Amino acid sequence: MNKFLLGLFLLPATATAQQDSVTLHQSNTTVEATKKIVVYKQPNIWAQSTNFSNALSIAQTGVQTFSSGAPGSDIEMIIRGSANPYGNSKPLIMIDGMPFYGDYSAINTYNIESISVEKIPANFSAPLSLATNGIIHIRTAKSATRPSKWYVNLNANMGFSSRAIPQYDIITDPGQYYETYWQMLRRTIVGGPTPEQAASENLIPALYGHNLYNVPDAELIDPTTGKLNPNAQLKYKDSWKDALTRPGLLRQYNVGARKTWKKADVFISGNYAKDDGYMIKSSFERMGANLQAHYRPVKGLEICLSGLYSYSKDQTLYLAGTTSYYNPLLALFNTAPVHPVYERDADGNILTDPTTGQNQYSAYPQNIYVIPALKNRTTYQRYKNLYVIPNIKYEVVPGLTASVQASYMKRAKQYTSIPDDTCVLTDNFIFQPKISYHTQWHKHQLSVKAQYFSMKASLDRRNEIVGRYIISELLQDSYQSVLGDVAYDFNNKLKVQAKLQKQLKVTANPYIQDNAWSWATLANWKQKVSTLNTEFSAGYSSSVIQYNLFNPITTEPYYSVQSNGMNPIQKQIDLGVKISGNRVEANLNWFQKSGRNIYLMQYFPPTVGGSYLIQGLDTRTRGLEVNINTRLTNPGSAISWNLGLHATHWNTKVTAVPGNDTIYTYRGLITKRANVNEWYAPEYAGINPQTGAALYYKYMNGGKVATNDFYSLERKDFQSQGSALPVVFGSVYNYITYRHLSLQFAISYSLGGKAYDAYYSSLMGGYGNYHKDALNAWNPDNRTSTIPAIDINYNYDKYSSRFTTNASWASLKYVTLNYRLPFKLYKKSGFDNMSVYASGENLFFISARKGFNPNEAIGTPMYSYLPIRTVRLGVNIDL
Numbered sequence: 098m099n100k101f102l103l104g105l106f107l108l109p110a111t112a113t114a115q116q117d118s119v120t121l122h123q124s125n126t127t128v129e130a131t132k133k134i135v136v137y138k139q140p141n142i143w144a145q146s147t148n149f150s151n152a153l154s155i156a157q158t159g160v161q162t163f164s165s166g167a168p169g170s171d172i173e174m175i176i177r178g179s180a181n182p183y184g185n186s187k188p189l190i191m192i193d194g195m196p197f198y199g200d201y202s203a204i205n206t207y208n209i210e211s212i213s214v215e216k217i218p219a220n221f222s223a224p225l226s227l228a229t230n231g232i233i234h235i236r237t238a239k240s241a242t243r244p245s246k247w248y249v250n251l252n253a254n255m256g257f258s259s260r261a262i263p264q265y266d267i268i269t270d271p272g273q274y275y276e277t278y279w280q281m282l283r284r285t286i287v288g289g290p291t292p293e294q295a296a297s298e299n300l301i302p303a304l305y306g307h308n309l310y311n312v313p314d315a316e317l318i319d320p321t322t323g324k325l326n327p328n329a330q331l332k333y334k335d336s337w338k339d340a341l342t343r344p345g346l347l348r349q350y351n352v353g354a355r356k357t358w359k360k361a362d363v364f365i366s367g368n369y370a371k372d373d374g375y376m377i378k379s380s381f382e383r384m385g386a387n388l389q390a391h392y393r394p395v396k397g398l399e400i401c402l403s404g405l406y407s408y409s410k411d412q413t414l415y416l417a418g419t420t421s422y423y424n425p426l427l428a429l430f431n432t433a434p435v436h437p438v439y440e441r442d443a444d445g446n447i448l449t450d451p452t453t454g455q456n457q458y459s460a461y462p463q464n465i466y467v468i469p470a471l472k473n474r475t476t477y478q479r480y481k482n483l484y485v486i487p488n489i490k491y492e493v494v495p496g497l498t499a500s501v502q503a504s505y506m507k508r509a510k511q512y513t514s515i516p517d518d519t520c521v522l523t524d525n526f527i528f529q530p531k532i533s534y535h536t537q538w539h540k541h542q543l544s545v546k547a548q549y550f551s552m553k554a555s556l557d558r559r560n561e562i563v564g565r566y567i568i569s570e571l572l573q574d575s576y577q578s579v580l581g582d583v584a585y586d587f588n589n590k591l592k593v594q595a596k597l598q599k600q601l602k603v604t605a606n607p608y609i610q611d612n613a614w615s616w617a618t619l620a621n622w623k624q625k626v627s628t629l630n631t632e633f634s635a636g637y638s639s640s641v642i643q644y645n646l647f648n649p650i651t652t653e654p655y656y657s658v659q660s661n662g663m664n665p666i667q668k669q670i671d672l673g674v675k676i677s678g679n680r681v682e683a684n685l686n687w688f689q690k691s692g693r694n695i696y697l698m699q700y701f702p703p704t705v706g707g708s709y710l711i712q713g714l715d716t717r718t719r720g721l722e723v724n725i726n727t728r729l730t731n732p733g734s735a736i737s738w739n740l741g742l743h744a745t746h747w748n749t750k751v752t753a754v755p756g757n758d759t760i761y762t763y764r765g766l767i768t769k770r771a772n773v774n775e776w777y778a779p780e781y782a783g784i785n786p787q788t789g790a791a792l793y794y795k796y797m798n799g800g801k802v803a804t805n806d807f808y809s810l811e812r813k814d815f816q817s818q819g820s821a822l823p824v825v826f827g828s829v830y831n832y833i834t835y836r837h838l839s840l841q842f843a844i845s846y847s848l849g850g851k852a853y854d855a856y857y858s859s860l861m862g863g864y865g866n867y868h869k870d871a872l873n874a875w876n877p878d879n880r881t882s883t884i885p886a887i888d889i890n891y892n893y894d895k896y897s898s899r900f901t902t903n904a905s906w907a908s909l910k911y912v913t914l915n916y917r918l919p920f921k922l923y924k925k926s927g928f929d930n931m932s933v934y935a936s937g938e939n940l941f942f943i944s945a946r947k948g949f950n951p952n953e954a955i956g957t958p959m960y961s962y963l964p965i966r967t968v969r970l971g972v973n974i975d976l
Contacts, residue, residue: 148202149209149212155830155843155911156741159214160175161826166939167374167413168258169372171202172201174188174233175230176188177688191223192236192403195486195502195529196223196227196527202381202407203385203480207366213234214233217669221617224598225615229642239364240357240362240391242362247354247356249353250351251974252351252352254936254970254972255348256936258345258373258375259344260963261939265860266870266947267867268867271434272329274435275300275304275318278304280874281888283295294320297315297317300314304435304436307435307437310326310330310331310332311329311332312329337428337432338429340468341429341467342377345373345376345379348371352366360392361390362391365386366386366387367385378425378471381411383408385407385409387403405482407481427960428467431866433867436459438458441459476512478512483508485506486503487503488501489501489502496535505524506523506524508521519559520559520561521558521561526552528550529548529550532547542587544582546581549580550577551575552575553574553575554575558572576602576603578599580596580597580599582594590623590624594619594620596618615639617639619671629677630677630678631675634674636670636671637671639667665692665695667690667692673686673687681726685721685724687722688718688722689718691715695714695716715752716773717750718748721747722744723743723744724741724742725743727741738831739831740829740831741828742827742829743827749772750773751771751773752770753769774821777817778815779810780793781793781898781899782803785805788805789885789888790886791807793895795809795811807897821852823847826847828844828846829843837917838914838915839916840912840913842912845907846906847907847952848905849903850903852902853896853901853902854946856959858895858896858899859959861884861885862888871887903951904945906951908952912937912940913935914934914936915932916934917930928975929976931975934971936969936971939964950964
């Protein structure tokens with residue numbers, strides 16, 4: 098029986114210059130069973146993931162993805178540049194031909210049949226003005242086209258998650274920490290016969306009375322040497338890592354059933370996923386169902402219905418996004434090894450509550466009890482997503498087809514432990530009739546399409562808590578447009594297509610003129626050169642940017658901005674060439690996106706946080722994409738090996754600044770021809786060898802002088818530190834098969850660029866934990882050091898070029914090893930196919946400094962959930 102397993106498609110067999118398809122690389126193996134033929138297809142290797150973005154960062158060009166890794170967390174995606182209006186760089190997500198405005202976590206990857214990344218406007222499957230950031234188009238699985246009986250597929254996996262990014266090289270030895278902290282007190286404490294004696298006497302009181310050793314407090318550090326008393330022995334040592342983290346249990350179960358009749362087919366599936374998270378009190382749970390059904394009552398008429406329902410609970414968001422001492426991620430990162438987890442007596446024994454008998458937890462610095470606060474927290478968020486897509490299609494006469502497609506989305510977000518009227522409700526209705534005509538004569542083909550697109554959306558925010566604000570509002574918006582599409586093909590060599598869109602009405606944005614026009618063109622020419630097939634393409638587009646069109650799932654306050662009355666426009670040029678032979682296919686694409694009169698939300702460097710709004714800029718993004726897919730082994734050989742190499746480069750510059758030549762921001766400036774991803778900071782000038790103070794350059798009288806007075810620096814002293822953008826990023830993809838065994842893995846990488854490591858700066862002094870580099874900091878006995886003294890009075894960690902770090906990184910994004918069991922082992926069980934697999938994601942990560950994550954999304958707060966490493970074991974069965 099012919100089996101079609103559901104799956105997320107990975108490596109494109111052919112990637113054209115127009116759009117990239119993310120396809121499942123699956124091999125078909127014919128197995129003879131008793132009087133029947135079974136065609137085995139490899140299981141969907143992404144079915145074990147709750148996040149479809151994993152496929153978008155591999156086997157692709159021009160796509161960047163960012164995710165905190167927190168269970169159920171949202172994802173950020175950027176296609177061909179981030180200089181987009183209002184900081185909204187997300188592409189439009191479409192499911193089965195219609196825009197989707199629900200939660201990404203509601204999309205079950207088990208049901209995905211294919212994903213296409215639409216970059217060229219002439220190929221957009223949505224109105225041009227809605228898709229200026231590109232389109233991620235998801236097609237869901239459906240049943241076979243030929244009549245069949247009921248088929249059932251079971252896919253289940255379990256595993257564990259842990260932190261993928263290694264911890265910084267922090268001090269873990271209590272003795273080393275006491276010695277390092279003593280050096281800081283030596284410079285700042287007042288009293289005693291000498292600074293050294295005063296530091297020794299005040300060390301333990303300054304550390305909340307925590308003495309982990311068996312010697313008196315004042316004798317722990319020898320004031321003459323600054324070293325730990327050689328007679329000191331540890332009484333105890335607690336682990337905050339053990340107290341705050343756990344092996345995060347993962348489990349996911351999917352079942353799908355399909356049947357095809359003569360005039361109808363149906364595919365239904367159900368899913369359950371639970372991710373406990375590697376931090377305590379972090380979890381995500383989802384239950385859902387999907388449907389794809391088709392009915393063909395008479396020839397030429399087809400009625401379709403597809404959709405999904407998802408219910409999920411998310412507790413993770415309450416752990417991150419703040420630097421409060423209640424944040425366990427801060428406690429895990431910054432807690433000194435001398436702060437105990439539990440309250441103890443003088444002998445180091447854990448104290449228990451006389452009433453409950455449970456261990457008593459110690460106060461974190463500033464008298465905050467992190468772990469009890471977490472254990473008592475029951476707050477989480479609930480999400481419900483209902484998404485329905487009905488579609489009627491009728492072929493009036495051969496070549497002429499009329500269709501009406503619609504979609505309805507209902508999304509509810511509710512908070513527990515908060516009054517029931519605190520919630521967010523969104524509704525989105527889209528209506529899209531379309532007519533298309535296709536004809537062919539001799540060597541000519543002509544296709545013509547016309548469609549009307551209408552969207553109405555509403556958002557009901559009931560006492561929603563957003564930061565420090567409580568928001569209650571009802572927003573209602575609508576959008577209407579008409580779109581025409583013409584494509585001509587000559588002899589399968591020359592293809593020319595064009596789109597023309599007229600915007601009829603936009604109630605969400607009074608600053609966008611109605612009746613605005615958008616258009617796009619694309620031409621392709623195919624030519625065989627020797628044994629190689631060559632295809633050239635060129636495209637151009639001009640689209641009105643809908644930067645203020647209401648997003649039905651937005652959670653930010655609704656902004657209104659001033660406008661000079663001009664429509665924001667994005668223009669795009671695309672040039673591409675594809676060369677393919679027997680074993681190799683290569684794609685080279687150059688693009689340029691120009692934005693006119695846009696509103697740009699510019700963020701500070703990663704880990705710094707904050708943002709500012711710049712209005713009315715003109716920008717230009719240029720980029721180059723290289724995509725090479727090759728088969729390394731000969732056809733018919735026992736081993737099959739496919740290799741994919743993917744690389745992208747882009748850069749965004751400002752081409753016009755309104756009113757002035759320069760716009761000053763809090764930590765930088767914007768000028769004509771400036772890189773919008775460039776960031777600025779004071780220049781670090783080393784240290785004063787006599788005092789150990791950090792020095793910074795101050796520009797004055799045409800030159801620069803070093804000063805330790807950081808607060809005397811002016812805006813002009815903030816110098817360019819480079820661009821946050823990498824020089825090149827991409828992935829290396831491998832797919833190897835041998836008989837019943839297959840191995841797939843991908844390495845993602847990013848090379849070049851500059852990042853600001855605020856985490857490292859916080860570990861170089863102060864009252865928390867220290868990086869081991871601080872062990873070599875300047876002190877009166879180590880005056881040759883290049884590291885400033887650990888002294889809060891000498892600006893040890895101020896925002897400056899000192900903490901500029903190479904932003905390069907590489908990650909083993911995923912590995913999947915799959916083994917199909919021989920049919921003879923289970924032929925009497927009634928199973929048609931059975932396979933077992935092991936998979937892992939983010940198994941290793943390397944960067945310029947151990948622990949630093951340059952791939953952290955710009956604008957992400959410090960001490961947020963870090964990407965996770967997962968290891969899973971699963972089974973896939975066909976019945």
